[in-house]
Structure formats: structure tokens, C-alpha cells
Amino acid sequence: MLIGELAEQTGLSIKTLRYYEQVGVIDVAERTPGGYRTYDQTVLERLRFVRAAQAVGLTLREIREIVAFRERGQSPCAHVHRVLENHTAEVDRRIRELRQLRSELTALADRATALDPADCSPSTICHIISAK
Amino acid sequence: MLIGELAEQTGLSIKTLRYYEQVGVIDVAERTPGGYRTYDQTVLERLRFVRAAQAVGLTLREIREIVAFRERGQSPCAHVHRVLENHTAEVDRRIRELRQLRSELTALADRATALDPADCSPSTICHIISAK
DNA sequence: CTGCACCCTCCCCTACAGGGGAGGGTCAAG
DNA sequence: CTTGACCCTCCCCTGTAGGGGAGGGTGCAG
Numbered sequence: 001m002l003i004g005e006l007a008e009q010t011g012l013s014i015k016t017l018r019y020y021e022q023v024g025v026i027d028v029a030e031r032t033p034g035g036y037r038t039y040d041q042t043v044l045e046r047l048r049f050v051r052a053a054q055a056v057g058l059t060l061r062e063i064r065e066i067v068a069f070r071e072r073g074q075s076p077c078a079h080v081h082r083v084l085e086n087h088t089a090e091v092d093r094r095i096r097e098l099r100q101l102r103s104e105l106t107a108l109a110d111r112a113t114a115l116d117p118a119d120c121s122p123s124t125i126c127h128i129i130s131a132k
Numbered sequence: 133m134l135i136g137e138l139a140e141q142t143g144l145s146i147k148t149l150r151y152y153e154q155v156g157v158i159d160v161a162e163r164t165p166g167g168y169r170t171y172d173q174t175v176l177e178r179l180r181f182v183r184a185a186q187a188v189g190l191t192l193r194e195i196r197e198i199v200a201f202r203e204r205g206q207s208p209c210a211h212v213h214r215v216l217e218n219h220t221a222e223v224d225r226r227i228r229e230l231r232q233l234r235s236e237l238t239a240l241a242d243r244a245t246a247l248d249p250a251d252c253s254p255s256t257i258c259h260i261i262s263a264k
Numbered sequence: 265c266t267g268c269a270c271c272c273t274c275c276c277c278t279a280c281a282g283g284g285g286a287g288g289g290t291c292a293a294g
Numbered sequence: 295c296t297t298g299a300c301c302c303t304c305c306c307c308t309g310t311a312g313g314g315g316a317g318g319g320t321g322c323a324g
Contacts, residue, residue, distance in 0.1 A: 004270065014271085019312055034320045036271055042255065049257045056236050056261065060311070070257050080258050081244055088237045095230045098223050104188055105220045112213055123174065125181045125202050126212050129188065136300065146301085151282055166290045168301055192281070265324100272319065282308090289302065294295100 001039045003029075010047050024064040025050050057087055133171045135161075142179050156196045157182050189219055 007014045020026045021037075026046050029037035046067075053063045062083055069076035112128045124130040139146045152158045153169075158178050161169035178199075185195045194215055201208035244260045256262040 002271075013313080015313060016311080018272095023311090032271095032320090034271080035273095036320075045255050046257070049262045052262050053258075056240060057233055058261075066258055066261075070254055075252055076258050077244070077252060077260065080260050081241075084237055084240055084244070084260070088234065088241065091230050091234050091237065095227060095234065098227050098230070101189055102220065102223050102227065105216055105223065108188060108216055109213075109220065112209070112216070120207055120209060122202055123177050125178070126185075126198055126208050128209065128212050128216070129190075129198075130181045130184050134301075145283080147283060148281080150302095155281090164290090164301095166301080167303095168290075267322105267324085269322090270320080273317095275314105275316090277314080278312095279310100280308105284305105284307075286304090286306105287302100290300080292297105292299090294297085 001041075003037050003039070006039050006043065009044070012047070020047075020050065020060070023060050025060050025067060056084075057091070058083065133173075135169050135171070138171050138175065141176065144179070152179075152182065152192070155192050157192050157199060188216075189223070190215065 001009075003014050003017055006012075007017055010017075012020075017026070018037075021028055026043055029039055029043075032038055049067075050060075050063055053066070054060075058066075066076045066080055066083070069079060108128055115127055120127045133141075135146050135149055138144075139149060142149075144152075149158070150169075153160055158175055161171055161175075164170055181199075182192075182195055185198070186192075190198075198208045198212055198215070201211060240260055247259055252259040
């Protein structure tokens with residue numbers, strides 16, 4: 001299978017497939033005598049894994065590391081568990097930050113309805129935001 | 133006041149101040165005959181506004197647009213109100229996405245404790261992630 | 265043999281908010 | 295006059311996941 005067909009089957013772009021090879025989330029492809037990349041069916045499984053891992057927020061770098069365990073003949077289970085824990089903690093942290101930000105935005109909006117635009121002094125640019 | 137002193141007073145770096153001028157969130161500075169930027173006290177107020185606006189998640193581009201209203205002698209109030217509404221909606225959207233992601237991550241962690249690593253087939257790389 | 269679809273590498277570009285450093289000018293004190 | 299602190303512009307670099315396009319090779323049909 002050439003790269004164009006693989007792209008069509010997976011819905012990924014040719015650029016993306018070459019990029020995946022470059023960053024190491026899929027194996028370096030075999031080449032035809034003319035230099036064309038060729039793929040067998042096993043790459044499809046790999047790409048499904050990459051997609052699943054990206055869907056839960058893993059970066060290509062993290063995915064490459066997980067894949068590397070397999071390439072070394074090791075089970076990535078423990079490593080994956082740690083990575084997922086870190087990601088969960090990170091997501092929690094981001095959610096807390098955004099909630100905080102959200103409440104600040106709401107406070108600003110409330111103030112915006114309470115304040116009179118006439119009080120808005122040019123030097124502070126905007127009383128909604130800069131009033132402390 | 134030269135740029136170094138302004139940097140020290142505000143806690144911003146010299147690079148940041150020059151960048152702010154370049155992107156238009158502060159006015160183009162006056163220069164000494166030798167070509168040094170000079171600032172008066174009014175820039176401090178402006179920089180406080182920039183900081184406050186960044187703190188609620190506005191980009192420098194958005195801040196520049198708000199500032200531009202003032203430069204044109206208009207009140208930015210209505211515009212700011214719209215921008216804040218959009219940001220609130222965006223933050224809400226992000227929080228929803230992250231909650232969804234969070235529950236997926238939890239589901240994966242649960243499966244990880246339930247599954248036996250021995251079931252982990254090399255071709256799927258990791259049964260925690262790729263099991264559907 | 266020529267046309268056309270497909271493929272290759274190489275290089276630059278995106279957003280965001282600056283950081284690092286080269287190479288050189290300015291200005292006050294000693 | 296020189297030293298040292300400060301300033302200038304210009305250019306490249308950061309991370310993420312690729313996208314766009316130039317310039318040129320491959321491989322098969324007609």
C-alpha cells in the first residue's frame with residue numbers, strides 16, 4: 001500500500017503520515033526500488049492506537065514513548081498508567097484554573113452592568129476591566 | 133524614564149516592553165536624540181490595564197483593539213462587553229471539553245486496574261488505551 | 265514517447281508571547 | 295580617553311502538529 005492509499009483509508013493527510021514517521025509514532029516505512037513508502041496492514045492498527053491516544057490528550061511525544069516500550073519488547077502498562085495519572089492531574093488543574101477565570105469573567109460582566117459608561121475614564125482605558 | 137527603569141518598575145522584561153510597543157498595546161515611545169525610548173508616567177497606567185486584561189485571558193490582539201477605541205476617542209465599553217461574553221462562552225466550552233476528557237481518563241484508569249497486563253497484546257501497543 | 269497521477273525531499277509558515285544573542289551605538293563617570 | 299552600564303536593531307528560536315508549495319523523480323496507460 002502506498003502512502004496515498006493509506007491516507008485515504010485512515011482519513012489522515014499524506015503530510016501527517018510522513019510527519020508521524022518522522023516523530024517516531026509509526027515505524028520508518030519500507031521503500032519500493034523507486035523510493036516510494038510502502039505499508040502493510042499492521043500500520044492500520046498502529047494508527048488506530050495513535051488516534052485513541054491522541055483522543056485522550058496524549059501528545060505525539062508521549063505516544064512515541066509508549067510505542068517505544070513495545071519496540072523494545074517491553075510492556076508499557078506501568079508507564080501508561082503513570083502518564084494517564086499525570087494527565088488527569090493536569091486536566092484537573094486546568095479545570096480549576098478555568099473555573100477561577102470563569103468566575104472572574106462573571107464578576108466583570110456583573111460590574112459592567114452596574115457601572116455607568118460615563119464613569120469610564122480614558123486614562124484607565126476601560127472601567128470594566130481595570131477597576132480593581 | 134528609560135526602558136530599563138520602566139522594566140524594573142513594572143517587573144516586565146525589556147524585551148516584553150519593546151514587544152508591547154511593536155504589537156500596539158502601548159504607544160510608540162518618544163526617543164532621546166540618541167535613539168533611546170523614553171516613557172512618562174502615563175505608560176504605567178496603560179501597563180496596569182494590559183496586565184489586568186491579560187489576567188482575564190484576553191490576548192494582546194484583543195487588548196490592542198480595546199486600546200484602539202481610546203486612541204480614536206471612543207468608549208470601548210460595548211466592545212469590551214462583547215469580547216468578555218465571547219471569552220466566557222469559550223471558557224465554558226473548554227471546561228466542558230476538559231470534563232469530558234477527564235471522565236474518559238478516569239474510565240481508562242478504571243479499566244487499567246481491571247485488566248490483566250497479560251492480556252496486553254503487542255500489536256495493539258497498550259490494552260488500556262486501545263481497547264474500545 | 266508522452267501525459268498524468270502519484271510520490272519524493274527540502275524549506276518556509278502558522279499561532280502566541282516573547283527569549284537569546286550578535287553586532288554596534290550612547291552617555292556619564294573617572 | 296576609556297570603561298562600563300545601558301540602549302538600539304535585526305535575526306533566529308521556543309512548542310505543537312502539521313500545511314503549502316517548489317522542484318524534481320516514478321510508474322503506468324495510451
